Every structure is written in C-alpha cells, then in structure tokens.
Amino acid sequence: xxxxxxxxxxxxxxxxxxxxxxxxxxxxxxxxxxxxxxxxxxxxxxxxxxxxxxxxxxxxxxxxxxxxxxxxxxxxxxxxxxxxxxxxxxxxxxxxxxxxxxxxxxxxxxxxxxxxxxxxxxxxxxxxxxxxxxxxxxxxxxxxxxxxxxxxxxxxxxxxxxxxxxxxxxxxxxxxxxxxxxxx
Amino acid sequence: xxxxxxxxxxxxxxxxxxxxxxxxxxxxxxxxxxxxxxxxxxxxxxxxxxxxxxxxxxxxxxxxxxxxxxxxxxxxxxxxxxxxxxxxxxxxxxxxxxxx
Numbered sequence: 001x002x003x004x005x006x007x008x009x010x011x012x013x014x015x016x017x018x019x020x021x022x023x024x025x026x027x028x029x030x031x032x033x034x035x036x037x038x039x040x041x042x043x044x045x046x047x048x049x050x051x052x053x054x055x056x057x058x059x060x061x062x063x064x065x066x067x068x069x070x071x072x073x074x075x076x077x078x079x080x081x082x083x084x085x086x087x088x089x090x091x092x093x094x095x096x097x098x099x100x101x102x103x104x105x106x107x108x109x110x111x112x113x114x115x116x117x118x119x120x121x122x123x124x125x126x127x128x129x130x131x132x133x134x135x136x137x138x139x140x141x142x143x144x145x146x147x148x149x150x151x152x153x154x155x156x157x158x159x160x161x162x163x164x165x166x167x168x169x170x171x172x173x174x175x176x177x178x179x180x181x182x183x184x
Numbered sequence: 185x186x187x188x189x190x191x192x193x194x195x196x197x198x199x200x201x202x203x204x205x206x207x208x209x210x211x212x213x214x215x216x217x218x219x220x221x222x223x224x225x226x227x228x229x230x231x232x233x234x235x236x237x238x239x240x241x242x243x244x245x246x247x248x249x250x251x252x253x254x255x256x257x258x259x260x261x262x263x264x265x266x267x268x269x270x271x272x273x274x275x276x277x278x279x280x281x282x283x284x
Contacts, residue, residue: 072248076248076249126201127198141249142201
C-alpha cells in the first residue's frame with residue numbers, strides 16, 4: 001500500500017522579523033480563521049457556538065481566550081482563533097442564516113508594535129490611527145499601500161495586520177521600509 | 185486627502201477606501217423588454233454629467249464593502265451628504281439647503 005503523502009504547510013511570513021529602537025514587526029503564528037456573513041439571527045447563534053458575542057458596532061471587536069471576532073461590515077465578521085490552529089470553526093450543520101468560510105490559510109498576519117507602530121502603518125495606510133480615533137480593540141478593513149488589510153489594535157501600541165498570503169512579499173517590503181523610516 | 189463619511193461605518197474614512205459606482209437613483213422598469221429602443225437607451229446608457237450637484241452611488245470597497253449614495257458637488261468635489269442605499273433621494277429643497 002502506498003504511504004500517505006504528508007504536505008507540510010509553510011507560513012509565507014516565516015522568519016520575517018524586524019526591530020529597531022521604536023518599532024518591531026513580527027510574524028503571527030498560524031491561526032484558524034473564518035470569514036462570516038450572517039443575518040442578526042445567524043450572528044447570534046454563531047456567536048453562541050463560539051462563546052463570543054459578535055460585535056454589532058462599526059469597528060468593534062470581541063475577544064475571549066485567544067478568539068477574536070472583528071466587525072468588518074454590517075453583516076460581515078472576521079473570526080480568528082489563535083489557540084486552535086487546525087480546527088475548522090465552520091458549523092457542521094447548514095443554515096440559511098449564515099455563510100461561514102474557512103480562510104485559515106488564505107490570510108497571513110504580522111504584529112506591529114512599539115512607539116513607532118502608528119507611524120509605520122501610516123506610511124502606507126491613510127486611516128487616522130491615533131488612540132482617540134482608533135482605540136484599543138478597534139478593528140477595520142483598510143488599505144496598506146495597494147494591499148487590502150485588516151487592522152486590529154490589540155494594545156496601546158500593538159497592531160495585528162491581516163492580509164492575503166499572496167500579498168506577503170509586497171506587504172513585507174513596504175512594512176520594512178516604513179519601519180526603517182520610522183526611526184528617523 | 186478627501187474624507188468621505190460612510191453611513192454604515194458611521195465615520196469619516198479616507199477616499200482611497202472608496203470606489204465610485206455611477207449615478208444613483210436610476211429607475212429600472214420591470215417591463216424592459218417592452219420598452220422602445222430610444223427609451224431603453226435613455227434609461228440604460230445616457231447619464232447626466234452636470235457641473236454642480238450630482239447624486240452618485242459609492243462603494244466602501246476597502247472598508248465595510250457596502251454601497252451607499254452620496255450628494256457631491258462636481259466642481260468643488262465636496263460631499264454634501266451621504267446616505268444608506270435604499271433611502272429616498274434628498275429633495276431639491278434639501279440639496280439647496282446643503283449647498284449653503
């Protein structure tokens with residue numbers, strides 16, 4: 001009998017690390033991710049099965065035990081589970097109230113942290129990321145240069161940036177340039 | 185940078201996140217097959233190109249992804265008002281008021 005083939009997955013951001021005096025960029029560990037579109041009813045039931053109340057407010061987020069739900073639109077959420085990397089969060093039973101798609105391997109992510117994190121991101125992101133406008137716990141889909149990204153502020157000066165894995169060379173190159181510049 | 189107020193995000197967002205989607209409030213009749221060619225052309229292809237106020241559809245493409253409507257002045261490029269898709273067209277009086 002033929003041996004089962006085992007495909008090893010590699011994160012496209014593997015080994016990407018950068019730090020200077022003001023900002024550090026590091027790779028986020030692989031995670032389970034769901035793109036969720038749902039009616040209010042579907043969102044409530046999915047939230048219950050997840051153990052999270054899905055945020056209803058624009059730019060809101062909810063976090064509990066390594067799981068995050070980020071508001072992307074009135075009926076759209078990005079759900080990330082950092083703890084369980086290989087468990088699909090897609091519901092086992094079909095429903096007309098929601099559409100959940102496993103995008104665990106579609107996205108890659110960086111953490112950008114330090115006093116220069118805002119400046120680094122603002123080199124290519126036009127959003128106002130000051131603490132008053134984009135407080136801790138805010139999440140938004142926006143653009144970084146030409147790449148669409150999702151920004152999530154986890155702490156005062158730490159951001160999680162989610163983007164499509166094929167954008168990695170572009171995002172990493174731009175981020176590196178911006179991080180080097182933020183030192184000046 | 186121009187800031188556009190997204191009625192779904194309830195906030196001002198940079199214009200780079202948005203995409204224009206043409207004139208708003210185009211009524212598509214149910215009986216399109218019965219229309220004369222001239223009437224169909226006028227409905228389907230012919231658009232206003234005013235120097236002044238225009239009602240447009242916009243999409244918050246790199247944000248919430250929603251379509252919404254906007255009242256924009258084509259000379260100053262100023263957004264006078266944005267409102268959710270499906271809401272009625274602002275009256276002429278309201279537009280005059282917005283321009284003040």
